[in-house]
Amino acid sequence: MSVSGYARRGVQLAGLAVVVVIVLAAVATVAFGVPISALERVVADGLDTLRRIFTPGYVARSMELAAPITLAAIGGLYAEKSGVFNIGLEGFMIFGAFFAAAATYFVGAGGAVHAWIGIGVSVLLTTGLTVLFAVLLIRYKADQIVAGLGVWFIGLGLVPFTAAIIWDSRNSPRMPGVGRVTVPGASEIPYLGRIVFDQSPLVWLTVLVVIGSWVFLYRTRYGYWIQAAGDNPEALDTAGIDVNRVRYATVIFSGALAGLGGAVLLAHSSSFVGTGQTMVDGRGWLGIVAYLFGNYNPIGAAAAALLFGGVDMLQGQLQTLNIDASPKLLGLLPYVVVIVVLTGWGKTQVPSSVGDPYESED
């Protein structure tokens, strides 16, 4: 990466940090009741609205909504870092949500244990599918974009088909969730208690994945192999590392995480929805945008996903405040944000060999 590359990346990360700090400051001001008596009446009204929007419940729910997007984003980020654009994330998420629902259903759909079994089975099955996808991309040099779109279409077709065969409807009956883990005492802490200590265990898992994948990518030898496979595959090959083996690993990992993302989405909802765009409804695409926005950094990607989760959650929040806006139009907000984000942040550090199949010289 050149000097200008580092500079650009620095500017972007700084920009992201500023946005996050402003949001956090706003939240803190509202939450801890920073004295507002001195402020203008208008500001007080504005803050009052903000406080009613950014309730602890709102932030906690936004994190729940952000978790599936974050997981898909991290998977996609790993694949693309290694030189493979996995545009099939949306499709793998659809499979992930469905496999989790079907597995939960077949073991009895009785409680949280069954939901966890569903998540485990779903990750295994989605990983299996991704192995086929990886072989197609790497061994048979399939066009990454077209094949990825194909995966999406297969998900949109075969999943509702199978759902209709199992449940006589494209939607599943009611599914158990994993519930929330409440830490006694700590959950009583004002504001943060609800967000951190009374939270879905899958949000905690997501946070762990984010931190773990950051450490792995930037602080281990394997992480450097992944980066080299995308930026300079010839050098990695010369160093005696099999480029395609690295790429197999990342693509399969990306599918596994997208599947987990789908399963988490299901666990945070009440049932599987297979009509229209299915319950995944563009979240895999948001995942791709999240890692582009986060400039291929797992933590940046998670921050961007949180932004999307928050925007998504905003529609419900505005409705409860009786702010008059069509829910149908408000639901489009995340997609508009994506276009704005891509337009403003279009130039990311795309690894130089993304899209090219790699063939060893020997």
Next chain:
Amino acid sequence: MSSPSTDEDDAPSTVDRLAGRLLEATVLERLGIALASIATAIFIGLLAVALSGYSPLLFLNNLIVGSVGSERILARTLRFSTFFIVTGVAVAIAFRAGVFNIGVQGQFIVGGIFCTMSILWTAPLLPTGTVGGIGLMLVGTVAAAVGGGLYGALPGVLKAYADANEIITTIMLNFIAIGVVSWLVTNPFRAEGSTNVRTESLPENVGLPPIVFGDSGFSIVGVLLTLALVAVVAIVMAQTRSGYDMVTSGYQASAAVYSGVDAKRTIVTTMTFSGAVAGLASALYVIMFQGSFIEPASIHTYGYDAIAVSLLAANNPVGVIPAGLLFGGLNSSGSYVQTYSDVPVQLIDGIVGIVIVFVAAPELFRMAAERAGLGGDDE
């Protein structure tokens, strides 16, 4: 990856490679790969039918009867085919120029609502007879092309001047088009007193005459217009300066730039042209078939299937005709399967997805053919 100017070559280079690989192949090889993709996908579909406890033979029979089984069914197949051919041409224009327009569905929807509303608003101003009808159809067609063209130009401009990945922006714009038009059709544009979510119906004098087939939703005139459009696009792509610029940008981006092509402008032109053709597909859909505009989420995903149509045709506008006929048949039999069998019709969408995956990997069939001792002289 230091100079930003090379960033935008990334996306085209992959299309370029796929198209190049398909172009290197002989026509026969290309046809073989297309047929093998379809046959394998249908075979997997039949396997899924068998695994879910239905009879695959009955399903296969339904596919055939449901696409060509009677005059009425044939009219339906041809009607679907015209939509797939025109949207397929829209995709082919963009893919050939190395731009991934995944937004044909959104451009179709925007073009359709432009067409419908322009006709409804102009109708009181024009006479009611045939002449007035033709006038209205012209107005609607132009409006559809303008609407689709503008909605295609937007991601084109974002790609050319802000470097926003067009795959993502066009998919987002599809979601936005469905949402906004759905809101329009449910609220301000909704027909008064209608129980269904739809606009007012077009006036009586708007519609194509049902000659040859006595089907009110299909006209042979629609087929002729479709074929004429394919011819025009093929000529524009092959014979005109801007068509030449588009195609060279797709195959050899750097060479195009060196020979004086304005790469950014070509991207915008390509997307506008592609979107306008998608709008024309919608004009045909509204005027010949629907007679009003309905809830966009329930419109078939012509714009997405068109990607498979175009790829099967190796992004050649003329090749889109047989590929479009095939998809017309598949979808027509989908309606048949839905009515006369218990097999969930979504299977057909799944089969389309599998076709796309196989088309993306021509290498798969080439290796299989080599192993079987067929051809294999390309190494």
